Amino acid sequence: MRVLLIDGEPDRAAAVKAGLEAAGFTVVATAPEAVDLTRLVRDSAADIIVCDLDDPGRDALESMRALNRDEPRPVVVFAERGDPAQIEAAIEAGVAAYVVEGLAPARVRPVLEVAIRRFRAHQALRAQLEQAQATLAERTIIERAKGMLMQRRRLSEEEAYRLLRRWAMDRSRRLVDVAHDFLHEI
Template sequence: MLRILLINDTPKKVGRLKNALLESGFDVIDETGLSIDLPEHIEASRPDVVLIDTESAGRDMMEQVVMVSRNQPRPIVMFTDDHDPDLMRQAIQAGVSAYVVEGIHAERLRPILDVAMARFESDQALRAQLLERDSQLAERKRIELAKGLLMKLRTCTVDEAYTLMRRQAMGRQQKLIQVAEQIIATHEMLGV
């Protein structure tokens, strides 16, 4: 069962979302207002999903959502009465997985949470791929730098420098990037 942290940021509707969640059989582990430090509260309660009930998401709320999305990613579902497209885009960019306008119905909660979870997982997979690609690009740059240093030091061609690095890596059972980093570190230490 999903552990849900409920943030009520609207005094006139307090309890409406919580009642719908309980009616649908969800486990609301905590309910609070937005005046709290949301990242700290999430660290303490470790919910599976964060639900925010608000009339209109303000700047403070968006900042807290951004901090949560960056440091402790969780699916975040925002229920609001504000159907401003710009605000919707800001919420999605801040890290909101689902933005639901007007209406909380118990029978709609399960599909909404399923969509939010699926979107969150998809976003996390894309972020992981992006980080992996960034890492690979950074490694390639370092390997190219090391080849350039070897070419100068040994007065050899690109292919010869690459072959030297590959032999070194295979002989020491290391990755090519490890050999590249050793070459760069040696060059920096000796100032050649």
């Protein structure tokens, strides 16, 4: 796994880098602060972001939110303090793991592995939600088209659906596309 390390203290960053590499990770880049993470991830092609921060600020959290939106990657924050509101803000920004009381070398690998699994599970749920929303939108279009056919041609629901299906088969198009075109023609 390719790691982007965020740490504002050079000596600590060197120690964390050594710990990550000892745990089997490759540190591809180091940055002093968590700003413009999307660019840093694109430039470094990092698979995971490890932030060793004393106190993640609003700018860092906003950068994590932008990263989660534009280039989703697992983000792990090791922080010295664990204010509940700050942890909640980090989770909302897309942080996969927020570990309080800093980075201990023995915990690095298990924490990163859990964060990666949690991130993947979240991404899968996100994809399922997007698919369900798309399916619902398609069904809504088909239902509207059926309703218009029923009203304008005095058809039953089944007859309207069969007519839409026939139009779709005749044109070798998806049912939702034919329904969409029909709604825009009226």
